[in-house]
Amino acid sequence: MAKILDFQNVSLERGERTILHNITWTTHTHENWAILGLNGAGKTTLLKLIHGDMWPTTGRLEVLGGVFGHTSIPELQRKIGWVSTALQDALHVGERVEKIVLSGKFASIGVYEHYTAADMAQAKQYLEQMGGSALIGKRYATLSQGERQTVLIARALMARPQLLILDEPCNGLDLFARERLLQHVAQLAAAPDSPALLFVSHYTEELLPCFQNVLLLRDGQIVRQGTRAALLNQAVLSDFYPAPIQTATLSGERLAVYPQ
Numbered sequence: 001m002a003k004i005l006d007f008q009n010v011s012l013e014r015g016e017r018t019i020l021h022n023i024t025w026t027t028h029t030h031e032n033w034a035i036l037g038l039n040g041a042g043k044t045t046l047l048k049l050i051h052g053d054m055w056p057t058t059g060r061l062e063v064l065g066g067v068f069g070h071t072s073i074p075e076l077q078r079k080i081g082w083v084s085t086a087l088q089d090a091l092h093v094g095e096r097v098e099k100i101v102l103s104g105k106f107a108s109i110g111v112y113e114h115y116t117a118a119d120m121a122q123a124k125q126y127l128e129q130m131g132g133s134a135l136i137g138k139r140y141a142t143l144s145q146g147e148r149q150t151v152l153i154a155r156a157l158m159a160r161p162q163l164l165i166l167d168e169p170c171n172g173l174d175l176f177a178r179e180r181l182l183q184h185v186a187q188l189a190a191a192p193d194s195p196a197l198l199f200v201s202h203y204t205e206e207l208l209p210c211f212q213n214v215l216l217l218r219d220g221q222i223v224r225q226g227t228r229a230a231l232l233n234q235a236v237l238s239d240f241y242p243a244p245i246q247t248a249t250l251s252g253e254r255l256a257v258y259p260q
């Protein structure tokens with residue numbers, strides 16, 4: 001299996017501070033990973049490294065076959081989709097939903113390039129795949145947070161990324177909107193042409209079984225990495241979190257964690 005990410009002893013320093021310490025982590029095609037960590041654990045910094053927005057201070061980093069220092073970052077970035085709420089600020093929110101999705105093909109925020117009928121059909125198909133058919137024709141600015149996330153994922157898919165980063169995609173979603181989004185993410189993961197998924201979250205209950213692998217990040221260090229079966233349990237998570245927790249198993253192999 002080809003590698004998607006290969007971190008070898010990667011550290012990242014800013015001034016006096018080491019934000020990421022000695023990260024050694026390898027992922028492969030057809031593996032979907034979830035990254036779990038509290039506020040300030042280093043999740044966003046790790047994503048910025050993967051996306052080539054930051055560089056390792058020490059260590060070797062290979063993403064999608066390109067070794068940092070020897071690869072074109074803009075080319076790498078075209079192969080990575082990154083869905084985060086931060087992206088919304090850069091969109092032309094007055095634009096209609098299908099145009100926003102279409103713009104993902106050109107990795108641009110507005111649609112300035114010429115597009116074909118096939119491109120538009122593809123945009124609508126990704127919207128449908130993510131459960132957003134009813135949004136076609138609406139203006140992005142009028143959508144709810146859950147609907148916006150649907151659009152942003154469809155938009156990211158338009159560039160046919162090899163790696164799709166879902167950076168806390170459930171932020172701001174109500175109970176039901178969150179569930180709908182998660183179920184569509186699971187369907188995406190099951191599709192034969194799905195990109196490798198990297199799902200970042202604060203909450204174990206969002207980690208659906210399609211995320212077979214989990215990285216536990218604390219204070220810029222990997223505490224554990226492995227299968228969800230090995231890591232998503234009371235014993236491991238009690239060790240991981242800095243304060244006592246209790247867990248509850250939900251239906252669909254999901255685990256909820258609460259402070260004790």
Ligand SMILES: Nc1ncnc2c1ncn2[C@@H]1O[C@H](COP(=O)(O)OP(=O)(O)OP(=O)(O)O)[C@@H](O)[C@H]1O
Nearest residue numbers: 014017019037038039040041042043044045046202
């Ligand atoms: N450019 C920077 N210079 C100095 N410190 C930074 C920089 N970027 C991040 N940090 C610090 O590194 C730590 C990790 O930040 P990061 O944003 O990666 O955490 P996170 O896990 O994404 O947190 P959250 O869940 O709150 O989004 C934090 O303490 C943050 O203040």
